[in-house]
Amino acid sequence: IQLLFFDVPDQSIISVRLTDDFEDRKTDCYELVPVFVEDSSNIDHTNPVPYCPNRVAPFYIYDCLKPLGEKVTPKDGTVGLYLSFPIDKKDKPGLLSGTVMIVVRGHLFEIPIQIRIHEAIVPEKGTLKMVNGYSSSKIPEYFHVEDGSPDHKRIDAEHLHLLRRMRQNMMYVGGVITTRDEEGNYQFDFSPLEHQVEYYQSFGFQYFLMSSVGGRKSWKESTILVGPERLPAMSYEAFRYLSQYLPALRRFLKEKDWTDCFLLGVSDEPNDANATEFRALCGLVRKFFPEIRLADALSYTAVHGALDVWIPLNAEYDKHQKEFESYRTGKDELWHYVCCVPRKEGYINRFMDYPLLSTRYLFWGNYKYRMTGYLHWASNVYQPGQDPFKQNNPSHRNADSVCILPPGDTHVIYPGKDRPWMSMRLEAHRQSAEEYELFKILEKRNKQKADALCEQCFKSFNKVEYNPVLFEQTRIQLLEEASKGTVLNK
CATH class of the missing domain: 3.20.20.80 (Glycosidases)
Incomplete structure (x- = not known):
């Protein structure tokens, strides 16, 4: 989850707490640190290609992730947060529900969240x-x-x-x-x-x-x-x-x-x-x-x-x-x-x-x-x-x-x-x-389906789908299809 907060003074105190299904789960919390990009070097601006680049320098970008401390350092009054929720292979498949409660300068923000855990298990020792x-x-x-x-x-x-x-x-x-x-x-x-x-x-x-x-x-x-x-x-x-x-x-x-x-x-x-x-x-x-x-x-x-x-x-x-x-x-x-x-x-x-x-x-x-x-x-x-x-x-x-x-x-x-x-x-x-x-994983069971899902977003190294909604839909399909036929550890 990525969040932006505006009109935040420097060195403001911040806290993050999660409720319900997330209360006792490990959550990685980071402050997004803006990084300066001074030049879009080596780009042929006379023959532009969509998305490459998608921003022309100079600009700041939230690329760096600093472990969240008690106080934050806004850039022009803006603070970014990144929350990551590790899923263990022993976790039971199903829906997790709860609320992210963030306090900034005494102001409480409550953000309801849901995360679905799928049956597919990414191997600890990868094949790549x-x-x-x-x-x-x-x-x-x-x-x-x-x-x-x-x-x-x-x-x-x-x-x-x-x-x-x-x-x-x-x-x-x-x-x-x-x-x-x-x-x-x-x-x-x-x-x-x-x-x-x-x-x-x-x-x-x-x-x-x-x-x-x-x-x-x-x-x-x-x-x-x-x-x-x-x-x-x-x-x-x-x-x-x-x-x-x-x-x-x-x-x-x-x-x-x-x-x-x-x-x-x-x-x-x-x-x-x-x-x-x-x-x-x-x-x-x-x-x-x-x-x-x-x-x-x-x-x-x-x-x-x-x-x-x-x-x-x-x-x-x-x-x-x-x-x-x-x-x-x-x-x-x-x-x-x-x-x-x-x-x-x-x-x-x-x-x-x-x-x-x-x-x-x-x-x-x-x-x-x-x-x-x-x-x-x-x-x-x-x-x-x-x-x-x-x-x-x-x-x-x-x-x-x-x-x-x-x-x-x-x-x-x-x-x-x-x-x-x-x-x-x-x-x-x-x-x-x-x-x-x-x-x-899916290829072993249904190579045709795996190939088709990949093709939905990736056609070649210079022909990919940059619509994030379509990408997310394909990613969810991949999770669902890779989970079919998975033998669960009861």
């Missing part, structure tokens, strides 16, 4: 793989705590809980310490990686995307650089490094019985300039570690046959669907990803100047196109000097390319006071992931 880049190194700077201190560890854990809330189940990992003697022999210390994985597993993360073997030198050049010494991938020196690193990584993952839950990046976003070298590097990786599954984000380019997990930009998949579908050989998987582009043709994304439904539909695309995963580079990767409450179009460097990022591309988590604050877009990710699981 999801990874958003996370940077614990941002914590000391943005929370003003000492690196490695108890406060740092607490805030780190709170970030991970938020990622799990939106059903993220995969993390980027790395941290291998590499040393080399004068004769060119390498030693590898995997203990930091081991600690990192076991720590993430304690929060419920199941899968891990190992840091890439290499990375591009330039977007215009063929050269890929590998290892901590950034050796040209096709050089003898790189061969010496890979012939020692990859077998060592293979032994380590095999000893830990982790090979099946790991993916390995090769070189992010191969393009026409480095496609041939990328394919050759993939071959070298397979020579020394044949069991590991290779995964990378990419646009359409000549790297067919190189990977096991293909992660095209959703717009690229849409434009080259036939080719990407032909990559489904053996156990190969198709995922999708979104990033700072495109900002045209109406492709859905998680940008702040797009409707929230644009984020909500991301994993409907996974269901429609049988995509088993999703990747984004940033959950809290604020750029140097960026204040995400005031600046959401920061400059970003990737190799020799510099661009201005669209609003919301750097984060779905905010650096709040003493703890991270989630966003409405994070909640939309969670809801979308839950709906993906509902589609999969």
